[in-house]
Amino acid sequence: MTGQIIQYVLTGLTLGSVYAIVALGFNIIYNATEIINFAQGEFVMLGGLFMVTFVHSLGLPLPLAFPVAVAAVTLVGLMMERLAIYPLKNPGVLTLIIITIALSILVKGLAMFAWGKDPYSLRPFTGDKPIPFFGAVLMPQALWVIGVTLVLVVLLTLFFERTIIGKAMSACAYDREAASLVGINVRRMIMLSFMLSAALGAAGGILITPISLMEYDRGAMLALKGFGAAIVGGLGSFYGAVAGGFLLGLVESLGAGLIHSGYKDAMALVLLLLVLFVKPSGIFGQIEVSKIKKF
Amino acid sequence: MGRNNLYGVLALAAFILVFPLVRRFDSFSHYLDIMVFVGLTGMVTMGLSLLMGYAGQISLGHAAFYGLGGYTTGIMTAKFGLSPWLALPAGMLISTAVAVAVGVPSLKLRGHYLAMATLGFGEIVFIVFNEWTALTSGPDGFGNIPRLSLWGYAFDTALANYYLVWGVAILMLIFVLNVVNSRVGRALRSIHGSELGAMAMGVNAAKYKVQVFVISAVMAAIAGSLYAHFVQFVNPPVFSLFFSIKLVMMVVIGGMTSVWGALLGAALLTFLPEWLVFLQDFDILAYGLILLLITMFLDKGLIGLPEVLYRRLVRAAGREG
Amino acid sequence: MTERRNILEVTGLQMVFGGLVALMDLDFAVPQGVIKAVIGPNGAGKTTIFNIITGVFPPTSGQIVFKGRKITGLKPYQITPLGVSRTFQTVELFGHMTVLENVMVGRHVRSRRGIISAGLRLPVMRREERAIREQAWACLDLVGLADKAETEAGNLPLGEQKALEIARALAAEPELLLLDEPAAGLNETETAGTAALFQRLRDQGLTILLVEHDMRLVMDVSEEVLVLNYGRKIADGRPEEIRSDPEVVKAYLGEDIEYA
Numbered sequence: 002m003t004g005q006i007i008q009y010v011l012t013g014l015t016l017g018s019v020y021a022i023v024a025l026g027f028n029i030i031y032n033a034t035e036i037i038n039f040a041q042g043e044f045v046m047l048g049g050l051f052m053v054t055f056v057h058s059l060g061l062p063l064p065l066a067f068p069v070a071v072a073a074v075t076l077v078g079l080m081m082e083r084l085a086i087y088p089l090k091n092p093g094v095l096t097l098i099i100i101t102i103a104l105s106i107l108v109k110g111l112a113m114f115a116w117g118k119d120p121y122s123l124r125p126f127t128g129d130k131p132i133p134f135f136g137a138v139l140m141p142q143a144l145w146v147i148g149v150t151l152v153l154v155v156l157l158t159l160f161f162e163r164t165i166i167g168k169a170m171s172a173c174a175y176d177r178e179a180a181s182l183v184g185i186n187v188r189r190m191i192m193l194s195f196m197l198s199a200a201l202g203a204a205g206g207i208l209i210t211p212i213s214l215m216e217y218d219r220g221a222m223l224a225l226k227g228f229g230a231a232i233v234g235g236l237g238s239f240y241g242a243v244a245g246g247f248l249l250g251l252v253e254s255l256g257a258g259l260i261h262s263g264y265k266d267a268m269a270l271v272l273l274l275l276v277l278f279v280k281p282s283g284i285f286g287q288i289e290v291s292k293i294k295k296f
Numbered sequence: 297m298g299r300n301n302l303y304g305v306l307a308l309a310a311f312i313l314v315f316p317l318v319r320r321f322d323s324f325s326h327y328l329d330i331m332v333f334v335g336l337t338g339m340v341t342m343g344l345s346l347l348m349g350y351a352g353q354i355s356l357g358h359a360a361f362y363g364l365g366g367y368t369t370g371i372m373t374a375k376f377g378l379s380p381w382l383a384l385p386a387g388m389l390i391s392t393a394v395a396v397a398v399g400v401p402s403l404k405l406r407g408h409y410l411a412m413a414t415l416g417f418g419e420i421v422f423i424v425f426n427e428w429t430a431l432t433s434g435p436d437g438f439g440n441i442p443r444l445s446l447w448g449y450a451f452d453t454a455l456a457n458y459y460l461v462w463g464v465a466i467l468m469l470i471f472v473l474n475v476v477n478s479r480v481g482r483a484l485r486s487i488h489g490s491e492l493g494a495m496a497m498g499v500n501a502a503k504y505k506v507q508v509f510v511i512s513a514v515m516a517a518i519a520g521s522l523y524a525h526f527v528q529f530v531n532p533p534v535f536s537l538f539f540s541i542k543l544v545m546m547v548v549i550g551g552m553t554s555v556w557g558a559l560l561g562a563a564l565l566t567f568l569p570e571w572l573v574f575l576q577d578f579d580i581l582a583y584g585l586i587l588l589l590i591t592m593f594l595d596k597g598l599i600g601l602p603e604v605l606y607r608r609l610v611r612a613a614g615r616e617g
Numbered sequence: 618m619t620e621r622r623n624i625l626e627v628t629g630l631q632m633v634f635g636g637l638v639a640l641m642d643l644d645f646a647v648p649q650g651v652i653k654a655v656i657g658p659n660g661a662g663k664t665t666i667f668n669i670i671t672g673v674f675p676p677t678s679g680q681i682v683f684k685g686r687k688i689t690g691l692k693p694y695q696i697t698p699l700g701v702s703r704t705f706q707t708v709e710l711f712g713h714m715t716v717l718e719n720v721m722v723g724r725h726v727r728s729r730r731g732i733i734s735a736g737l738r739l740p741v742m743r744r745e746e747r748a749i750r751e752q753a754w755a756c757l758d759l760v761g762l763a764d765k766a767e768t769e770a771g772n773l774p775l776g777e778q779k780a781l782e783i784a785r786a787l788a789a790e791p792e793l794l795l796l797d798e799p800a801a802g803l804n805e806t807e808t809a810g811t812a813a814l815f816q817r818l819r820d821q822g823l824t825i826l827l828v829e830h831d832m833r834l835v836m837d838v839s840e841e842v843l844v845l846n847y848g849r850k851i852a853d854g855r856p857e858e859i860r861s862d863p864e865v866v867k868a869y870l871g872e873d874i875e876y877a
Contacts, residue, residue, distance in 0.1 A: 088592065099591050102356075103584050104584070110580040113577065114578060225415055263426070267420045270420050273412070281409060474735055475735045479735065479745070480731060489713060495673075495693040496705075497725050498789065501694075
């Protein structure tokens, strides 16, 4: 029985890593722009599918295909921002939400056009020999997922706290007017935030495809749960995104295993709703922050 | 409600009355069915446009309220043999309870919290429809839902349902137009204009947002019940996330700030699949593109198009003159 | 001067925003039926006081008592029905609504009909609508905007927008009217007209608390003046007294408070 629980925990942490990555992507864009990007999940989907194409159709070796796929999705993120966000003058936040929804539908449609409706799989990075672990088994790919996620968090934190560009983006999060007054090109920061989020999402998608496959319409549920993770952890907080992601993944996995698997999606969502209703600022968030943000 | 709106209502009522008399074309019964769906969808979009255009909030789970109405009616009439006139208010009550439970906490916060809360709750309801097979018969759905009957008269034909649905829809239209042109409607519009100013004038923004959310949920529930009686069958795919998003699209494309826009959007997007049949599955590409373009360039929706064109014309005339 | 009851009493008011102390140890009162001005250099905390009194945010500590009733910590929509109404430094009108509709929203706290009676257009609702409309017209007449009733509020020039805000605030039937820089951006004629309006309102029993930079207006209409600097009270008394107060002069050093 303990073995089973540990198995669920491992699965939960793996799932949670992907949710954490999506949540991180949400936070980056939200911090720079106060926009909730409903198309965030599509970046994950595209990452996985582009990777499949580069590896299987073009025969690129894995270490080369990875950055190329991430670059491709980053380009998509850039195009999204330039074509649909940048041209707007003073959009209301309701408008922005609808635009990101429209973008997610559009991207999903294009993905269906390019890849069809079938799920695709990817070879695991370092083989698929399961590693025994306290009565459960750990897939090597899961280690990749969890490991890379933690590395990304550290890199992101360093980026936002130590580099000039990162600090500029954080400045936009605190006060956009003040940031532009000290010479930060806010428009460019917004563009960068979309690119960075896209890259992150792509990485997550590539990591998870060997485990749970990838198909054109996975984006919406991923976005929903990733956003749930972001809210649970506290919108705008990186550590919150990670904590929220792991928490959501654990709830889903344990719920599916111990209670009822059909309702597994519902459980993560119920957690999201509970957090929204009881402590909407999340674990690491502050109430003032969520009230000052304009929408 | 204003003279223009009154003329609009009368014109719509006249059109609805007259439309079935034009039986000439052979796919008439098919179009009659579509018109019933336009009416049902219009009920949902009218409530949604109150929420989006006037209360400035977005719900990505309104299909769930539609579903709650439909399934409550279906379960109570087909599975338990109760009267439809009991099931209808039951569906409305359940929707009210859910809307209050979801809306009160979310509407105190900023807008995307409601968007996500409704998205989440919409998905939960959809999952319950699929998984609670004992009550809902799961993914296959169930039928045998009786047609509505009132004082012995059974709404048995498509035509009877057409008039029933549109009768209710027009009553709802009048209700919504009245609200918009009232103290409450002004309070809602004032929140848009300046939330600070509105609060200073004593408008309790959160309270009104919840009330509008509940009303929009109840309207959707009524539509759902009527849907169940018309199609006599319910199954989960009708009440999916994609339908919720389609509803939002209808409101945005038709025009958020106008109840007429909501009806226009409902009509357009219900007829659109007929015209886009050649696109097959790729119709979602068309939807996404249309939604994106309209949101970016025509923020009052299609109903605002005449005004935009008129202004362009005036400006062009001015330059040449 | 006869002893008057205080319509508003502020005690021990303190407001700290993060690291910034906006208001410190503030005590003052507003007697009923007077026009009292709050003056001070920019950043002295004047608008913050208004925001606290009207419930936009609660103070870090301190009490606000209005007509003998504690209103500290109440929300704006709870305070306005009690008889406090305000205007804003940056005009907060409902730009896309007409002038008349803006004032009708001012009647919100003096009317009751909700969504259901509105949707069904019950007779009781229609009667209330008529009353709201009539009273809104009356307020427009008072500020001289009756002829612009159907104009979109956002299209008015600044002076008329400020007048509209006052009309809207009056529609709520306040006993205490808070005006935040009502003369900012107005020319001399407009300012004089505004001053006359205030005096008319005061004569009808309204108490007015105003934040102003226009010293002529302040000295002309106020019966009491509160002077703030860096969030603290440095003087509180009749205009003649504070004009010659050395602390006040020092605070305004560099600013011209001499007037004809």
